[in-house]
Amino acid sequence: MDALLEEIAAIVGDTHVLTGEAVTARAVDWMTGAPCQAAAIVRPADTAELAAVMRACHAAHQPVVTHGGLTGLVHGAEAGSDELVISLERMTAIEALDPVGATLTVQAGAPLQRVQEAAEQVGLQFALDLGARGSCTIGGNIATNAGGIRVIRYGMMRQQVLGLEAVLADGSVVSSMSHMLKNNAGYDLKQLFIGSEGTLGIVTRAVLRLHPPTTAVQTAMVACPSFAALTALLGHLGRSLGGSLAAFEAMWQSHFRLLTVDSDRHAPPLAPDAPYYAIVESLGSDPDSHAAQFAHALETALEQELISDAVLAQSDSQRQGLWAIREDIEGLIQGLAPLFTFDVSLPIAAMEGYVDRVEAAIRRDWPEGRVVTFGHLGDGNLHLSVGVGSDAPATRRAVEQHVYSPLAELGGSISAEHGVGIEKRDYLPLSRTREELALMRTLKHAMDPLGLLNRYKVLMDASG
Amino acid sequence: MDALLEEIAAIVGDTHVLTGEAVTARAVDWMTGAPCQAAAIVRPADTAELAAVMRACHAAHQPVVTHGGLTGLVHGAEAGSDELVISLERMTAIEALDPVGATLTVQAGAPLQRVQEAAEQVGLQFALDLGARGSCTIGGNIATNAGGIRVIRYGMMRQQVLGLEAVLADGSVVSSMSHMLKNNAGYDLKQLFIGSEGTLGIVTRAVLRLHPPTTAVQTAMVACPSFAALTALLGHLGRSLGGSLAAFEAMWQSHFRLLTVDSDRHAPPLAPDAPYYAIVESLGSDPDSHAAQFAHALETALEQELISDAVLAQSDSQRQGLWAIREDIEGLIQGLAPLFTFDVSLPIAAMEGYVDRVEAAIRRDWPEGRVVTFGHLGDGNLHLSVGVGSDAPATRRAVEQHVYSPLAELGGSISAEHGVGIEKRDYLPLSRTREELALMRTLKHAMDPLGLLNRYKVLMDASG
Numbered sequence: 001m002d003a004l005l006e007e008i009a010a011i012v013g014d015t016h017v018l019t020g021e022a023v024t025a026r027a028v029d030w031m032t033g034a035p036c037q038a039a040a041i042v043r044p045a046d047t048a049e050l051a052a053v054m055r056a057c058h059a060a061h062q063p064v065v066t067h068g069g070l071t072g073l074v075h076g077a078e079a080g081s082d083e084l085v086i087s088l089e090r091m092t093a094i095e096a097l098d099p100v101g102a103t104l105t106v107q108a109g110a111p112l113q114r115v116q117e118a119a120e121q122v123g124l125q126f127a128l129d130l131g132a133r134g135s136c137t138i139g140g141n142i143a144t145n146a147g148g149i150r151v152i153r154y155g156m157m158r159q160q161v162l163g164l165e166a167v168l169a170d171g172s173v174v175s176s177m178s179h180m181l182k183n184n185a186g187y188d189l190k191q192l193f194i195g196s197e198g199t200l201g202i203v204t205r206a207v208l209r210l211h212p213p214t215t216a217v218q219t220a221m222v223a224c225p226s227f228a229a230l231t232a233l234l235g236h237l238g239r240s241l242g243g244s245l246a247a248f249e250a251m252w253q254s255h256f257r258l259l260t261v262d263s264d265r266h267a268p269p270l271a272p273d274a275p276y277y278a279i280v281e282s283l284g285s286d287p288d289s290h291a292a293q294f295a296h297a298l299e300t301a302l303e304q305e306l307i308s309d310a311v312l313a314q315s316d317s318q319r320q321g322l323w324a325i326r327e328d329i330e331g332l333i334q335g336l337a338p339l340f341t342f343d344v345s346l347p348i349a350a351m352e353g354y355v356d357r358v359e360a361a362i363r364r365d366w367p368e369g370r371v372v373t374f375g376h377l378g379d380g381n382l383h384l385s386v387g388v389g390s391d392a393p394a395t396r397r398a399v400e401q402h403v404y405s406p407l408a409e410l411g412g413s414i415s416a417e418h419g420v421g422i423e424k425r426d427y428l429p430l431s432r433t434r435e436e437l438a439l440m441r442t443l444k445h446a447m448d449p450l451g452l453l454n455r456y457k458v459l460m461d462a463s464g
Numbered sequence: 465m466d467a468l469l470e471e472i473a474a475i476v477g478d479t480h481v482l483t484g485e486a487v488t489a490r491a492v493d494w495m496t497g498a499p500c501q502a503a504a505i506v507r508p509a510d511t512a513e514l515a516a517v518m519r520a521c522h523a524a525h526q527p528v529v530t531h532g533g534l535t536g537l538v539h540g541a542e543a544g545s546d547e548l549v550i551s552l553e554r555m556t557a558i559e560a561l562d563p564v565g566a567t568l569t570v571q572a573g574a575p576l577q578r579v580q581e582a583a584e585q586v587g588l589q590f591a592l593d594l595g596a597r598g599s600c601t602i603g604g605n606i607a608t609n610a611g612g613i614r615v616i617r618y619g620m621m622r623q624q625v626l627g628l629e630a631v632l633a634d635g636s637v638v639s640s641m642s643h644m645l646k647n648n649a650g651y652d653l654k655q656l657f658i659g660s661e662g663t664l665g666i667v668t669r670a671v672l673r674l675h676p677p678t679t680a681v682q683t684a685m686v687a688c689p690s691f692a693a694l695t696a697l698l699g700h701l702g703r704s705l706g707g708s709l710a711a712f713e714a715m716w717q718s719h720f721r722l723l724t725v726d727s728d729r730h731a732p733p734l735a736p737d738a739p740y741y742a743i744v745e746s747l748g749s750d751p752d753s754h755a756a757q758f759a760h761a762l763e764t765a766l767e768q769e770l771i772s773d774a775v776l777a778q779s780d781s782q783r784q785g786l787w788a789i790r791e792d793i794e795g796l797i798q799g800l801a802p803l804f805t806f807d808v809s810l811p812i813a814a815m816e817g818y819v820d821r822v823e824a825a826i827r828r829d830w831p832e833g834r835v836v837t838f839g840h841l842g843d844g845n846l847h848l849s850v851g852v853g854s855d856a857p858a859t860r861r862a863v864e865q866h867v868y869s870p871l872a873e874l875g876g877s878i879s880a881e882h883g884v885g886i887e888k889r890d891y892l893p894l895s896r897t898r899e900e901l902a903l904m905r906t907l908k909h910a911m912d913p914l915g916l917l918n919r920y921k922v923l924m925d926a927s928g
Contacts, residue, residue, distance in 0.1 A: 242749025
C-alpha cells in the first residue's frame, strides 16, 4: 500500500493524499456519524489525475470507494481499511453554460445547489431538487439516479443528463459528453453509469439539461376522505393542470398528526382527522391564469368530494410552512426514535393495502410500534418510518422483512430513489429476478473484472 | 439449417415458419422495396415461444434479425440468406392498462398508433408520436429509441418506458417489467435494450408510461429574420409558455420554398422570402387561457423582432395544413430525387454555420446540387435532404463525407433519432471516441458472445 500511495502522491500531490486522523475525522454516514476507515483519501484535481490514480490502482489490484457529498442513505460511502477513497471534492468547476442550447457542463464534485444557482443566473432552471441540495454532488446525483420532489414534472436525474464522462476500473476514460437532447449514434453508454452507484465507473464530468424557468408556483395542502379519493385527485389534477403538476406529496394521517398535533412542531393547517393529506404543487408561467386554473382545479375537486378541505398558500412563507411539515425529517426522528426509514415504490393502486399490511404486521410483533407514511404518490414512491422502540440489528432485520417482503408479489421495488448500497443489497432478489441479477453480474464482470469499484455495493459478489 | 427449422416449427407451428416466396415477397426497406433475403421468417406467438426459438438458434450458432414494423431508415432490418428473421407480428396484445398508475403493458409487436388509441380510451395519452405511427411497433420504437415531434415536451421513447422484457442471445428471458416511475433497485437494465437496435437482446414486452391528456393545442407558423432570431425565439417561447412548448420545427428557406412556391404542393402560408420558418406548437389544458398565453407570446416575439410574421392556426384543418408542409416527405422526394436524407444532431448554436458549410461543400462539388434543411430545432436535430443528380454509391459516400465530417469537431452526432443500423455504422467513429467504441464492443461481447443478434448492425464486428 505504501508504494502505491507514493505513486498516487506523485500524481495528485502530497497534500491530496490524506491518511490517519485526516481520514477518520471524516464521517461516511451523516445519520450515524460513523468515521471513515479507508487506508487513505485521495483528492484528484481533474479527470486526468483521477484516471492516472485508477491506472495505478488497477495495476496494484487496489479497490476504491468514490466519495461525493456523503448524503447517501444506504451506506454506499463506507470503505474498509484495505480500500482507498477517491473524493471528488476538488472537482467542482462549472465548466460551461450554453443558454441557447440550455446545457451546463460541470465536474462531478459540484454541489447540486451551485448548479441550480448557475442555471438561474442565465434565466434557466436545473430541474432536479431534493433536500440535500447544499451538500449532495452532481456525481452522486448521477451515480444514485437521484429523485426528489419534482419527478412527476421533470423526471429523475437520469432525465437531466445529456452527456457524461467516466473513468473505468482500468483507468481508461470514456467521454460521452453529448450536448444534444437526441443522440442515437450507438449505445447510450451514459445510462450504464447513471444509477449504478459507482460500481461500473467513476463519473467525472457531465453535460446537464436545463429547462425554462417556471415562475408561477401554486401550492396547496388538501385533506382527502379516502385513498380512492386521493388517487382520483391525482388523476384529476393531472388532467386539469395539463402537465404543470409538479408535486403530489401524500401524507397518511399518522404522518400529519405526528408532526402537528402530536408534537406541536407545526400548527395543523387543516383539521387532523382526515385519513390522508397531500401537498400539491403546480409550476406554470403566467401567474394570473395559472392561479385561476389551480384554484378552479381545487374547487372542482371539492365539488367532486375528492378532497374534504384545502388550504392554498397565499405567500411564499405560507408555501414554505406547508412544505416544512412534509420535509420535517428531524420531527420524524424526534417523534419515533429509534426509527428505521424506508424508501419503496409500488403500483399506486396497491399502496393502501400495502401500508395497511405493513402496519398490521408491525403491530402484531410490537403492539406499541408506529408506522408513519408519506411519499411522492405520483411517482409510486412511499417513505415509511417505523419506530418499535429498538434499533438493534436483529430488530432492523425483522422490520425490514415486514416492509420488503410484500413488495415481491406486488411488483414493487425495495428502492425507489435511495439506491441499494450495502443496506438493501441482500434484499435485491425481492425486487429483481434471477435473470436480472445474472445480467447485472455479467455487466459488472465485463466492466470491472477485478472488482475494484465500490465492491460489495449493490451486488454481493464484487465480480463474477 | 433444415433440422433447425424443423425444431423451430415444432415450437411455433408449421404455418409460422415462412420460407421461399413468402420471405422474398416481404420488403425489408420501405424506401427501396428491397426484398427480404433471409433463410426463413419465424413468427413466435409469445415470449415463451420466442425464447425457445432463441435457445435453439443459440445451440445451433444461428444468427437472427428481428423485424418490427419495418419503418426504419438505416437498413436495420436487412438479413442475409444465412440468417433467420424473427418477426414480432403476432405479438401485438395490449395486455393491461392501469388508469390510476397511468401505465400500459403491451407486447412489442403492437403498432404505436394502437397504443396511442388505447391510452386515449381511458382519458390519457401516450406521448411518443411520429409519422410512421400506423406501422411502426413499440418494440421497434424501443430498439431505436424513437424520437418524433414531441421530444422537447415529453422526451424520446426512452423516457416513455417504465419496464421491459427482453430475450437474450442464449434464449434466457430478462424480465424488468417495473410499473413505477422510480425504481433504483439495482442496475436499470432496460436502458441496455433501449436504442441498441436489437443487438443486445430482443424486446418482447414493455410497460409504458402514460401522461395526462393535453386538450388545448395552439399551433403557428412563423417567419424569422435571422438564425439568431430563430434561437432567441426558442428561448422566448420556452420561458413564456412555461414548459408547454411541445414542438419547435425549423425550416430553412430552402425547405419552405421547395414545398410551396417551387412545387405548388402547398399554398405558402407566409411570404417565402424569410431566411427561416418555424412551426411552433404548445400543449396546454385550459383552452381559453392557453390561447391567450400563446397569442401573447407571439405578439411579444413580433415586438422584439424575433419573428417578422406569423400565422396562427384557427382550426384543426388549418393546423394540419401547416404540419403538412413540414411532413411532406413525398414532396421532398419529388423535388429533389434522386436524394439522400440525413438525420444529425449538434449544438443549436453551431447549426447555422454547419448548414452553410455543408451547402458550400455540396455546391463546390455539384454546382447544381441542392441542400434542403428542416428539423426539430429544440432537440438539436436537423434533417438534411441533399439532391445532386445521382444516387450512385460513390456519390452517396462523397455526400456523406460532406454531411458527417464537420460533426466531429462540433461535438455533433451522425444519428439523432434514426439509429445507426448498417447505413451509418462506418461513420460511428466520427461521433464516438475509441474508448466509447471499445466499451460498446465489451457490452456486445458480454451479452452476445456468439454474435447472433442483428450482427454487423451498429458495430462492425459482431462480437469481440
